[in-house]
Amino acid sequence: MPHLPSTAPLYSPARVRELLTRHGLRPTKSLGQNFLIDGNILRAIAEAGGAAPGVPVLEVGPGLGVLTREIASRGAQVTALEKDERLKPVLAETLEGTDVNVVWGDALDFDYASLPSGTRVIANLPYYITGLLLSRFMRAPGIESATVLVQKEVGQRLAAKPGQDAYGFLSAIAALYGSVKHVRDVPKGAFLPAPDVTSSVVRLDFDRTRPQPDPAFLAFVEAALHHRRKTLRNNLRLIGHAADAIDAALEGAALRADVRAEDVPLERLHDIARTLGVVR
Template identity: 75%
Template sequence: MTDPHVGPAAAPLYSPARVKDLMARHGIRPTKSLGQNFLIDGNILRAIADAGGAAEGVRVLEVGPGLGVLTRELAERGAQVTTLEKDQGLRPVLEETLAGLDVNIVWGDALEFDYASLPAGTRVIANLPYYITGPLLSRFMRAPSIVSATVLVQKEVAQRLASQPGDDNYGFLTALAHLYGTVRPVRDVPKGSFIPAPAVTSSVVRLDFDRERPQPSEAYIRLIDAALHHRRKTLRNNLKMAGHPVDRIEAALEAAGLRPDVRAEDVPLAQMRQLADALGVD
């Protein structure tokens, strides 16, 4: 039975009562343009931290701490947390919710942060702003010091990341994720786990980056981007639109054992690499 004399401040930070109290006292209205949806489900919170490997001494990067709910969970496990936040209006609430914790808050745009500056072995654990999920994941993959990213994203994005060549939702982000490592879906997250509730179901997904394998060149990444740029066009036509000579494209397709009318989303990365070699792309 709930004690009527216990106020919101005594409730767990992720509880709806505590979240609503923080928002009311600090005059916070979630900003849709910044993708602000605050977690209110302790089970989901712990699942993200567990899947991401948050533990004593682990270096963690978070993007978009919001009210500090996930941030606090990570820091209380002993992780060394750096969190990036663009909304200066959240400064007072984070000063309250993260009081007494050793958390490095970097105020600024996550799209402008220098991810190459992170210490080796950094793990990303975050409830990502949905409107910049793709660009952020791309930056994580390219940052040599980041070894994994366990992120809460739209379910559609999680499915895309985990898809395989030939699947309907296979695309550039999928190929990029598999170029750099592996993808493991963790669990779905219902709309009711947030305030305000988003319009779509979300999912937790973990990406592990293999920093021992040779990293793809920017030229090869540009080729894959061009190949997958227009999903309904053939690989031949996409490469032609990207400026590759038709005769070299046709020769490269033949060398890679691919049909002239094949679409890039049906091509495994091993054959895409063969195609790139035949085109002279490093």
């Protein structure tokens, strides 16, 4: 099959289809492969993520290299993690002339602690491992921010505050590590193939001046928020705390006995954890 004229941008649906057909590829649903085909959104993600000359950028799941090339064109030093080795010839073609470092392997096996200080993650994340990857980014001291495409529902959970419907463990850990900003929603038609859900671009900024959250407190918060319809008291009893100790801790924090964890600010949860001897 002949190449399309070079005037067709890499993100155009015709160019994406031509690349896939010529290399005998189909997007793999199990790997969460939905390729971006909207130039305005590509530029908005790179801009919001802080891609700029000399900035170290990590991309997870470059796919056909469409977003990768946009980030690299802004002078960023890009490392891209890709699991699907069928994409080797495609990325060799689409990233030709750039100095992008493609690392082949599973993103869940990568050593994020090895990244240089000031690294920014900019990525269209595979939806099936979004939560796992975000927690790795949060814990990696060199990662300054993560600007990512996620399912809209995940974006809402990340940005939710105590008392809001979407608030849960993901909201809590995002707040413990830094702050979350909703950048924009992305319609299904911006991808090939179109996913089943609307997506959102969110930016997480990590405050590396804060001490890392105590793992015991993270486990406590996760348990407290585990069963959304149960009271905080019942959730804490499920992990072995005595009823009278919980009642005293709730009273000391000026909370009602039937309060739910998703309505309790993190500072109050920390007070309760301290009273129960979970943290110092």
